[in-house]
Amino acid sequence: MIDFGNFYKLIAQKRPTNDLSSWLEILPTQLANWKKQNLDSRFNHWVNSIAHLPEINQPIEVDLTNGVTVKTETPISVGAQQRIEKLLKNLIPWRKGPFDLHGVVIDSEWRSDLKWQRLLPYIDDLYGKTVLDVGCNSGYHLWRMVGAGARLAVGIDPMALFLCQFEMVRKLLGGDQRAHLLPLGIEALPKLNAFDVVFSMGVLYHRRSPLDHLYQLKDQLVSGGQLVLETLVIEGDLHQALLPQDRYAQMRNVYFIPSVPTMISWLERCGFKKR
Numbered sequence: 001m002i003d004f005g006n007f008y009k010l011i012a013q014k015r016p017t018n019d020l021s022s023w024l025e026i027l028p029t030q031l032a033n034w035k036k037q038n039l040d041s042r043f044n045h046w047v048n049s050i051a052h053l054p055e056i057n058q059p060i061e062v063d064l065t066n067g068v069t070v071k072t073e074t075p076i077s078v079g080a081q082q083r084i085e086k087l088l089k090n091l092i093p094w095r096k097g098p099f100d101l102h103g104v105v106i107d108s109e110w111r112s113d114l115k116w117q118r119l120l121p122y123i124d125d126l127y128g129k130t131v132l133d134v135g136c137n138s139g140y141h142l143w144r145m146v147g148a149g150a151r152l153a154v155g156i157d158p159m160a161l162f163l164c165q166f167e168m169v170r171k172l173l174g175g176d177q178r179a180h181l182l183p184l185g186i187e188a189l190p191k192l193n194a195f196d197v198v199f200s201m202g203v204l205y206h207r208r209s210p211l212d213h214l215y216q217l218k219d220q221l222v223s224g225g226q227l228v229l230e231t232l233v234i235e236g237d238l239h240q241a242l243l244p245q246d247r248y249a250q251m252r253n254v255y256f257i258p259s260v261p262t263m264i265s266w267l268e269r270c271g272f273k274k275r
């Protein structure tokens with residue numbers, strides 16, 4: 001069972017800033033509907049895989065600063081490692097990682113750690129911050145945000161598989177409640193204006209209306225908050241953008257790829273300011 005009760009409890013407490021309590025007016029209904037309509041026949045199999053992870057009955061050491069790593073002082077048994085590996089394999093494909101979970105390394109398709117290192121110099125100090133990662137996939141970056149000091153890292157991604165991957169990693173990390181993944185698309189979020197930093201990485205070019213996406217991101221930020229936008233660009237001048245006819249870089253559902261000046265003009269049009 002994946003339930004969102006801990007997240008509801010966490011956001012029910014009203015806060016002077018970063019107040020997410022108003023979300024509770026619609027979130028439980030949205031997630032209940034998602035559960036009813038989630039038609040992926042493999043969902044129960046994935047949830048069972050999480051439930052069958054071995055219990056680790058010794059203190060764990062978690063490192064979210066240099067990667068996403070968990071281990072125990074005395075390594076767990078080979079049998080337990082094999083069981084973890086088998087259960088993790090039930091949730092393939094693991095697109096975003098890598099993770100090192102009790103010596104079982106998920107060598108994901110993409111090196112999300114390299115993206116994080118590349119972006120880190122441009123990201124506000126996350127210490128004590130409330131952050132949102134839109135299109136968070138397995139949640140790899142959510143854990144790195146926690147490692148960088150975030151008080152609460154919320155991820156949204158509509159795909160059931162990614163929710164299960166996230167919950168599997170969370171369980172192996174000892175049930176850490178500083179990060180949460182909700183199976184929602186950005187368009188389902190009300191205007192929360194509650195996040196200090198909003199991340200949209202690798203998502204803009206998948207949205208049919210990039211400007212609507214930018215407005216939706218802005219609606220989640222506190223006044224003076226930071227948007228971290230990572231997206232594909234083309235070389236070109238102001239007003240140039242590519243709309244590929246078919247697949248782009250082997251990806252389906254790719255819409256607008258702007259030049260850097262065009263991207264900046266879209267951001268300005270939506271009210272973002274360069275610091």
Ligand SMILES: C[S@@+](CC[C@H](N)C(=O)[O-])C[C@H]1O[C@@H](n2cnc3c(N)ncnc32)[C@H](O)[C@@H]1O
Nearest residue numbers: 134135136137156157158159185186201202203
């Ligand atoms: C290219 S991946 C990027 C993943 C990650 N942010 C990264 O940078 O590695 C795009 C992600 O956006 C998610 N996505 C697709 N539509 C979305 C929507 N409407 N709202 C939020 N996320 C969405 C996909 O499921 C996928 O995980």
